[in-house]
Amino acid sequence: MLVVIAWFIISGIFGPLFGKLSSVQENNNSSFLPKGAEATQASEVIQTFSGKDTFSFPTLILFEGAVKPEALANINKHMAGVGALTLEGTDKTISEYLAPGQVISVFPSQDGQAILANVPLDGNSIAEVLPNDKPVLPAVVEALRADIKPLAEANGVTHYVTGPAGLLGDLFGAFGTLDSSLLLTTLGVVAIILIVVYRSPVLWIIPLLSALFALSTAGGIVYLLAKRNIIDVDGQSQGILSVLVIGAATDYALLLIARYREELHHHESRFDAMRAAYKGVWEPILASGSTVSISLLILLFSQLTNTAGLGPIGAIGIVCAMFTILTLLPALLLIFGRWIFWPRIPRNDGDDHVLEGMWSKVGNGIGRNPRRAWVISGTVLLLFAFASTTLKADGIGTVDTFTGKPESVVGQKLLLKHFPGGEGDPTQVVVSAEKIGAVTAALKNAPGVTQVAPQLDGIPVQGQPLPAVKIVNGKAILNLTLDKAPDSVEAGNDIPEIRKIAHAADSTSLVGGTSAVYYDVRKANDRDNKTIIPIILLAITIILGLLLRSIVSAIVLLGTVVLSYFATLGVCALVFNHVFGFAGGDNSFPLFAFIFLVALGIDYNIFLMTRVREESQKIGTRAGVIKGVTVTGAVITSAGIVLAATFAV
Template sequence: MGENQPIVGTLVFEMPGRLTIPEIASINSFIAGIPQVALPEGTHVSNYLVPSPLVGQVSADGKAIAAIVLFDDVKAAKPFSNGKSPIAESVAAIRSAMAKAQLDGHVGGLAGILGDLIGIFQNINGTLLYSTVIVVSIILILVYRSPFLWAIPLLVVGMGDALAQAVVYFLAKNHVVDLNGQAQGILLILVFGVGTDYSLLLVSRFREELRNYENKYDAMRETVRAVIEPIGASAATVAVGLLCLSFSVLASNKSTGPVCAVGVVCAFVAVMTLLPALLLLFGRRLFWPMRPGFGTAHPEEKGIWGRVARGVGRRPRRAWVMGTVLLLILCSFVFTLKAHGLSSGFTQRTDAVIANETLARHFPAGEGNPVNIIAPAAQLDQVLQVTLSMPGIAGASIYTGSAQGGTGSLAPKIVDGIGEVNAVLSDDAYSAAARATILTLRAHLHSQVGADVLVGGTTAIDVDTQNASHRDRNVIIPIVLFVILLILMLLLRSVVAPVLLIASVVASFVATLGVCALFFNHIFHFAGADTSFPLFAFTFLVALGVDYNIFLMTRVREESKRIGTRAGTLKALTVTGGVITSAGVVLAATFAVLGVLPLIFLAEIGFAVGFGVLLDTILVRSIIVPALVHDIGAKVWWPSKLQHDPAVAETSL
């Protein structure tokens, strides 16, 4: 229309009984005074509103009053000098004024939801940082059983996070990436998760080499030589997988991918530079009271993972068949996953959620989120007639510039020959029924009026977002699989092994979605999942799941050169089982921390990645993959020379 689309806020006031005339007058007086509510820096709410009269509308049952407030999206996009959002500050100020006036009022609509979201994300770093540090510290203390060692990886990962935050800030300031709250929250969790994983692998190998070398520098030299390839490949796999999100048509996905990829690279740099230096500085005494002495026995061979390896070696085919059957059972529940969008994005009943619920009790459910139909001025009457004839539409009017719509003597607002019709949905704007109404409305308007008629608004955005999410899923998932497969082929110099690993993590991903469906539907009682949930879950689970297989298979390849594939597989499982499982627990726990935020999308991602990593670590990497490799033998390295090397021929075992 030649002007920006306002951000709709809905004020709703509710009384237990029918409103009296004095109560109606008092509420209308309060509504009229909304523009004068004070904001920071000497401004008022009126500075960020679209000029329009504010009028309260009494519900048919006489128990509620609602009013629509239109925020100017351009003015509201410019933050205050302290960085705070005018939308969030306006919503908070209006809510505070309601409380002071002792009115049972709430602020909903898109403005209310944005106010709640911005309030959550303003404190996201502190909440996540403290929770993550506590969780990781406890796990590291239990893993290392040392009063000092646990602090070193935590310090290194903290430095990696600081580096990542600085790099992302620089990129965002120079408009290379767009930073949002979603990316900001996942960045911190991801850096702490993968950084701690890489630290565990390096520290474990250093402790192992201290038993083989008397000189700590020789031990570290061998450690770095051994871990640089798997950790580097792991970081590359995760970073490249996340960068594939750049192919998304959704801005939130485009920003999350590169931002998180930066975090992975920074974690890798910190672990491979600062951690070796600190370990060399303190040497063996850092491991007190369990110092790894030169020439002492490796405890892993007599531990639980030695027994697991021997069990896999005795009946490998039975192990991988039973493990695969369990995965398939979990996969069968994937069809019950409801990834069709969320009616509410909050795990708690925020003020905006309460406002929308109150509005739905007393007004048409879509009252606070009107449908905006843009059309040539000459066709507005026809658009209005078609819209009013549609099922699922509670009412419609031609936009006159007033927040409450307009009838009678008010003339339509026309800009550059374009006008607008506002419609109210009968169903909740975030419901499946409302989305179906939008699709039908678009089809009828395009066929009866013309293809230049555009249907927008909150529900229409949801419909378009769903379509974009489906497109992203179909495009990005094959790209991620192809890129990761190439990295694995280069790393393992094989075709069979990478295909095997990719198949295993994809099966683990589908099984995780099946478990998510069970928990979301029957335990957490979520209304569903966001349409982008499968794509995010896939990207993180496949990239991170391949990590543990990389850690295992690079060690299998290393041992296979000396003692053969089958024996090498069991040796690799024995010596890496503990550290990889610990890494999986750390990563699962860090992603589970996302559950402290009252946002369903992040809680679902946290659960999916947490459970998926544990499933991949405990079942896929510990049982299925080693059993399959043991069963296949040296042919798993086809077409590399390793499959033909007489020193590792399986017949010699």
């Protein structure tokens, strides 16, 4: 009872903090890059031009329809006043979040079929949290959409809030579901699976409650670390934390409860049964949790701070799941006694019920012809593994990350029909003041560049001479408009050649902006895939070798998991390409897939092999293997289904 009380106290402390976790999210790609990345260095210089430690984050509003002088004048006049709009539920206005030194601009397309308005936001302030606990960016996007709608209707045009701010605002909304509806859906799915597994109307509550205690504790700890800028949290890592903790905690709970039920058939006292069960499961739970945690911590070697941040975030979640299941769950099971298994209450009858059923037939079947079993399963996995070569995971634009078609995605695609892809969100090149002319001339012929213009020291006024080029500390900025969407893979592919040309004309030049950021992120991901995966493989091999006391067994087990990894990539390629028709995948996908498939997949090998080792010492190797498969088969299958379901949600 003291253990349960202690957990309620812990949850009371950390639970409310978990509810605030979304308020410390950072979802700007540029903030994840290492200091040495060229886009980061360029950003630091560009910030000096505004006199503040910030950057411009454009919100593009597309008005599609025939451009009429009256409509253009109305939109121009209206957009000049959108800074006064109040954000819903607060007394804050959009003007408080506009980029310093920049103005809202409105201009028609050359084809006369669209008008584009650019509302430049302060890149730092959009990540702030409003008094109503809502992030600034989606609130600004919503306010603009609500305000622009009657304007567009009155002028006979359609409107779309898009561009980097519109897309990221919708991504905020997509990841926001991870904080609420996705979490509830995950819990619901896991609850249904547990009810089916246990065939009990009450038992499922105990492991699910334990998982929630683990999640609230882990979320509270992560919030405190992120609040102090020790780790970075983005929408993706927060969502992964939820499903990871619930999935892992439920897996560990399934193992403990299955062994406890088994021991209740051999002990009159439930305390003796729990003692025997605990002795049999603490080692595999500790070993598997440690393996996953260490694998996740290796992500700290990543060059990207959000990927590196996921390492400790995930490790904290796994440790909390492991600690909760090894402390709170046994206490709850002992408090409620045998009746919690109703209607299938295990009696002290000495029967080995787990040796009956489907997995008994599977185990004996493998025992009769082990070679046929591994040849068939290995062949199937190899066939799928070959399909992994068709996986498209070399990067993906923001537009293609949405499975649906929110307004920002539709608007971005329509924008490309009327304006150059980089309109309103230029690639920025920092150059020496004396090299402006040379670099400008060179970049006009660079691939993908449609326009090169220096940043001016003031706002152009029609009929007046242009302001002088803005010079700060001997540096100037050239704004390059690309012919592709700035956050697309294609635009990123032009960056290396643009940099080569710029560096040839000015060796001190720096190329930054959205396209450069996305390219540098892709380059960092490629580096992570090549360095982190081998380190994780080495770490898991060492851990398995220590656990199994055999390096050969460790290598064999690791080989099965790696084969499963490539087979899974092959299945993903087939499903992504031919079922869902996805445009592709982010180039971080292989690393994350490896982490969750290999590090978590090794859990099931540990569950199986620790039981096989235990039984082999009692009844011999062959019989021990068959019994190990028989008694853990249902647990591993259920655990795999739970984990798959949590990630599938």
